[in-house]
Amino acid sequence: MEAIPVRVVPRGFGETNRRDAWWVTPIVVFIGLGAFVVYSTWAAFQGEHYAFGPYLSPFYAPEIWGDSPHAWFGPKPAWWPSLAPFSPALLILPFPGLFRFTCYYYRGAYYKAFWGDPVSCAVGEPRKSYWGEQWFPLILHNAHRYFMWIAVIFLFLLSYDVWKAMWFLDPATGEEVFGIGVGTLILAVNVVLLSSYTLGCHVMRHVVGGVFDEVSKHPVCDKAYACSTALNHRHQLFAWCSLFSVGFSDIYIRCCSMGIFTDLRIL
DSSP: OOOOOOOOOOOOOOOOOSSTTTTHHHHHHHHHHHHHHHHHHHHHHOOOOOEEETEOOOGSSOOOOOTTTOOOSSSSOOOOTTTTOOOOHHHTHHHHHHHHOOOHHHHHHHHHHTOOOOOOSSSSSOOOSTTTSSSSSGGGGGHHHHHHHHHHHHHHHHHHHHHHHTEEEEEESSSSSEEEEEHHHHHHHHHHHHHHHTTTOHHHIIIIISSOOOGGGGGGHHHHHHHHHHHHTHHHHHHHHHHHHHHHHHHHHHHHHSSHHHHHHOO
């Protein structure tokens, strides 16, 4: 049977026969991711109001050097170049940032929203060839499997910050007392959402069970694979919720530090 040739109709950028509002999703993603990138960049370089009492912004955690009591090794070291910008966030924020940048979901999101490659299904693209992932910066996507391990380490570090956020300084005795504030709950929810996003990663699914041809023959791995798969089914949701929670955690702590918000003690 002779094959019927398929005629490809070239389209200019944005041309399509679709009648639905296909442009809504790329625009929403562009605004959402763009706003987060702008705010997180500003917050990272700002270098102030990132801690309040026992709370530490996840943008700055862990604080290697800094001016808050959360700093591991004290203030900025004397050997730091005077011409180089310094902020505790700049030392650690790139690592979880690269995990998100190389995430499979975010790739598809910003390919469409920022590069129009493709802008949407059956919609004309701004270029005729696919750039692929052989050149910088897209070649960094191939390192996603390694950035995942760094993201897992950050889950433990942020969980420890939640524990520290349960100990408040008693002004009467000067001792630390157990308590729970609104900020404690915000930081705890942030860790839960980040864990749901990270542990549902495609790489994590491969590590815990996907590496086996028959994962059912390995009961422990089979359970772990099922749990990771369940989270992976909502990977897009957790990606956005965790992105929002990280930004909101920083905003809340920043506003408390600036005196805009009053942190309520629940316990």
